[in-house]
Amino acid sequence: MSIMFELRDVKKIYDGKTVLRIDELKLEAGKINAIIGPSGAGKSTLLQLLNGLEGSSEGAISFDGEKYTKGKKIPLNERRKMAMVFQKPTLFNSSVYENIAYPLKLRRIPTKTISQKVNEVLELVGLRDKARQGALTLSGGEAQRISVARAIVTHPKALLLDEPTANLDPANVELIERIIKHANSAHGATVVIVTHNMFQAKRLGDNIVFLLNGQIVESGPSDIIFSDPKNEKTSAFIRGEMVC
Amino acid sequence: MDYFLNAFVKAIELLVSFDEELYGIIFLSLKVSASAIAVSSMIAVPLGIGISMGRFWGKKLLVSIINASMSIPPVVVGLVVYIILSNKTGIFHTLRLLFTPTAMIIAQTLLALPIITGLTIVAVKSVHSRISKTAISLGASYTQLVLLVIKEARYAIGSAIITAFGRLMAEVGAVMMVGGNIRYKTRVMTTAIALQKGMGEFELALALGIILLTMAFIVNILLDYFRDEKEVPRT
Ligand SMILES: Nc1ncnc2c1ncn2[C@@H]1O[C@H](COP(=O)(O)OP(=O)(O)O)[C@@H](O)[C@H]1O
Ligand SMILES: [Mg+2]
Numbered sequence: 001m002s003i004m005f006e007l008r009d010v011k012k013i014y015d016g017k018t019v020l021r022i023d024e025l026k027l028e029a030g031k032i033n034a035i036i037g038p039s040g041a042g043k044s045t046l047l048q049l050l051n052g053l054e055g056s057s058e059g060a061i062s063f064d065g066e067k068y069t070k071g072k073k074i075p076l077n078e079r080r081k082m083a084m085v086f087q088k089p090t091l092f093n094s095s096v097y098e099n100i101a102y103p104l105k106l107r108r109i110p111t112k113t114i115s116q117k118v119n120e121v122l123e124l125v126g127l128r129d130k131a132r133q134g135a136l137t138l139s140g141g142e143a144q145r146i147s148v149a150r151a152i153v154t155h156p157k158a159l160l161l162d163e164p165t166a167n168l169d170p171a172n173v174e175l176i177e178r179i180i181k182h183a184n185s186a187h188g189a190t191v192v193i194v195t196h197n198m199f200q201a202k203r204l205g206d207n208i209v210f211l212l213n214g215q216i217v218e219s220g221p222s223d224i225i226f227s228d229p230k231n232e233k234t235s236a237f238i239r240g241e242m243v244c
Numbered sequence: 245m246d247y248f249l250n251a252f253v254k255a256i257e258l259l260v261s262f263d264e265e266l267y268g269i270i271f272l273s274l275k276v277s278a279s280a281i282a283v284s285s286m287i288a289v290p291l292g293i294g295i296s297m298g299r300f301w302g303k304k305l306l307v308s309i310i311n312a313s314m315s316i317p318p319v320v321v322g323l324v325v326y327i328i329l330s331n332k333t334g335i336f337h338t339l340r341l342l343f344t345p346t347a348m349i350i351a352q353t354l355l356a357l358p359i360i361t362g363l364t365i366v367a368v369k370s371v372h373s374r375i376s377k378t379a380i381s382l383g384a385s386y387t388q389l390v391l392l393v394i395k396e397a398r399y400a401i402g403s404a405i406i407t408a409f410g411r412l413m414a415e416v417g418a419v420m421m422v423g424g425n426i427r428y429k430t431r432v433m434t435t436a437i438a439l440q441k442g443m444g445e446f447e448l449a450l451a452l453g454i455i456l457l458t459m460a461f462i463v464n465i466l467l468d469y470f471r472d473e474k475e476v477p478r479t
Contacts, residue, residue, distance in 0.1 A: 051381055076385055084381035090374060093396055102392075103382040150382065160381075 003062070004029040004158055004190040005050050010059035012045050012214075020045050020214045022059075027207070032184050032191040034205030034222070036198065038243060042214040043194040044087075047162050050192060051084050064157060080107065083151035084160040087167070089143040091135035096127065099135045100150045107154065121149040125179060141172030148176055152183045159183055161193040165200065177204060198238060202226055210234050212243060255451035265428070266451055273432040276345055276419065277412040280352035285405050288357050292364025292404075293394060297372060307365060313358035318351075322421025325351040329422065343424040348432070351418040356408040363407060367400030368393060403470040410463040414456065 005027040012020035020042040027033045027050075035043050048054040049061060052074035060069045064081060068074055083103070091099050097118055104114045122128045125145040130138065135146060144164060151159060161180065165173040181204065183189040195201050201208055202222065209219040210231075218225060218234045229235040237243045258266050295306065328334065329342040329350075341347045372393050379389050394401075416434035423430035425439050433452045440449035 048377075053377055053381060076383070079380075080383040082381070083383070084378075086378065086381075090378040092375065092392070093399075102379075106383050106385075106388055154383070 002029040003027065004064060005192070006062040007049075008060045008062075010049065010061060011057045012042070012049060012054065013057040018214060020049070022046070022216055025209065025216060025219070027190065027192055027209075029190045030184075030188050031206040032180070032193065032204050033207045033209065034201040035192065035194045035209045035211055036196065036201045036237070037211035038196065038237070041211040043196075043211055044162050045214075046211065047084070047160050047192065047194055050158075051082055051160055052079055053084070080154070081157040082160060083154060083156040083158075085144075085147050085151045085162065085164045087163040089140070089147040091138070091143055091146060093134075093136055095131065096122070096133050096135050096138070096146055097131040099146055100153050103150060103154050117153050121153045124182065125149045126175065141168050141175075144168060144172065145176060145179070148179050152179070152187075152189070155183075155187045156189055159189045159191045161191070163194055163196065166196075173200075180204060198240065210237065212237075251447050251450050254447040255454060258447060258451045259454065263448075263451075266448055268428065269431055269433055269436050269448075269452065270455055272345065272430070273413065273434075276348045276432060277352060277409060279349045280356055280412055281405060281409050283349070284353045284356035284360055284408070288360035289364055289401055289405075292361040292401075293368050293390075293397075295361070296365040296368035297390060297393065307362075310358050310362045310365065314362045316355070316358070317417060318355055318415040318419075319417025319421060321355050322351050322418035325354065325418070326421045342422060343426060343430055345423070345430060347422040348419045348430060351422045352412045352415065355415065355418055356412055359408040359411060360404050363404030364397075364401055367397045367404060371397040371400070399470045403467050406463055406466050406470070410460065413459055413463075 003026045005025070007022045007025040010020065010022045010025075011018055035046060037043050045054065049056055050063070052063075052068070055073070056070050058070055060067050062068070063074065063078065066074075066078060092102065100118045100121060101114050104117060109117075119128065119131075122131055125148065127142060127145060127149070130142065135143070138146065148161075148164065151161075159180070164180075165176050168176070177200070180191055180193065184191050191204075193200075193204060205222045207220065208222050208225040210217045210225070210233075212233060218229060218231045225234065226238060229238060233243050295303065295310075325347065326342070329336045329339075329347055331337055341350070375392065375396055376389060379392050384392060414434065416438050419425075419430075419432050420435050420438065423432065423435065425431050425435035433456055436445070437449040437452050437456075440446050
């Protein structure tokens with residue numbers, strides 16, 4: 001088993017409050033890793049640490065074999081192996097096409113290749129006919145599909161998603177889940193998806209990490225976590241009960 | 245009422261007959277304010293972007309000072325420029341700028357600087373907080389992020405410039421102090437209205453009032469356009 005992300009003795013402190021404390025966490029390469037847990041558990045914080053958007057207060061995070069300790073920034077070329085999708089789609093004030101082309105332009109990809117790649121993902125997310133439309137005029141579901149398309153257009157090694165379907169209708173949820181699976185199976189992207197939806201974690205996750213109060217309660221292969229949780233709190237959370 | 249109506253009809257007559265003095269005044273107003281906007285934008289837009297995106301000691305204080313300067317009364321700016329230009333020992337005196345359109349442009353430039361800078365800072369800040377994490381997570385370098393923020397803030401920066409232009413066109417204190425409302429030379433729309441004397445000038449003033457009102461409407465329509473800007477041109 002090869003590892004895409006590894007955390008050791010990682011702490012994240014905001015205003016003197018420790019919001020994340022992870023002794024050890026390994027996220028398997030080429031798999032879909034689902035991070036579950038109630039609101040405020042530190043899921044988004046964890047994802048931002050993985051992406052390098054936030055630095056850890058203590059400890060070491062490895063990405064794709066490179067180790068980053070506190071204060072050491074992930075270099076641009078390493079950072080560009082990842083892409084992230086946020087809960088609220090943030091599109092730029094330009095056309096749908098331009099939005100998806102953006103990460104490719106950043107990497108100075110030739111225009112012809114860009115057009116081919118953009119059209120490919122537009123097809124995949126079912127929005128080929130919206131290419132010329134202003135991105136800020138899209139509906140919520142369409143906007144999130146474009147966010148995902150924009151993230152996967154570079155075929156990132158690691159795709160990080162922070163509750164990407166939290167506010168969407170079932171049809172869009174299904175579409176986006178299909179795209180995530182496609183990125184994983186067709187391009188071998190390592191997926192880390194944060195969700196508070198148990199069913200989604202079950203549908204997508206090869207591995208599950210259960211986070212509570214900034215700490216990992218339990219983690220492991222999806223079938224084991226869901227059928228035979230070791231921890232009382234995990235089973236309660238899986239049953240849909242309130243845990244804290 | 246008749247009196248007013250008569251004046252109004254005469255004002256319209258002046259407008260449609262392209263009265264030379266009237267249009268000279270309108271043209272000078274536009275020239276002075278547009279020049280001031282051009283100069284101040286070239287300084288204030290980059291300055292606002294730099295201040296907004298930069299991290300430096302005293303930033304908060306500087307932003308407060310700029311915000312406070314946005315509401316300096318024009319007549320005070322006019323007074324300061326007047327004092328500087330009329331100082332017999334200063335180098336500005338030898339340039340003989342007082343009571344010239346150039347002096348008016350200088351005063352209005354100073355007036356517009358904090359307005360455009362302040363509004364640009366706000367515009368860039370809101371765009372930056374909206375898109376920075378997304379852009380970085382998609383692989384933007386710092387320079388690429390800065391360029392994107394500027395591009396995304398373009399309509400808000402445009403409306404900052406138009407807001408300042410509207411303020412300058414309506415301003416009377418500064419141009420009065422340093423221009424002196426000299427007929428055929430430094431008389432602009434607002435000073436002509438403010439200092440109208442006698443019947444002849446009253447009609448002219450009313451005609452100018454109509455123009456000013458129309459321009460205020462246009463400025464506001466432009467601002468609305470920028471605020472609603474969601475449609476994007478084809479790529
Ligand atoms: N930038 C921040 N500053 C201060 N506290 C923060 C910040 N970001 C997150 N937190 C705190 O960290 C905790 C975990 O937040 P988050 O990672 O967003 O949780 P989740 O995504 O699981 O809902 C919360 O208590 C939140 O208030
Ligand atoms: Mg969250």
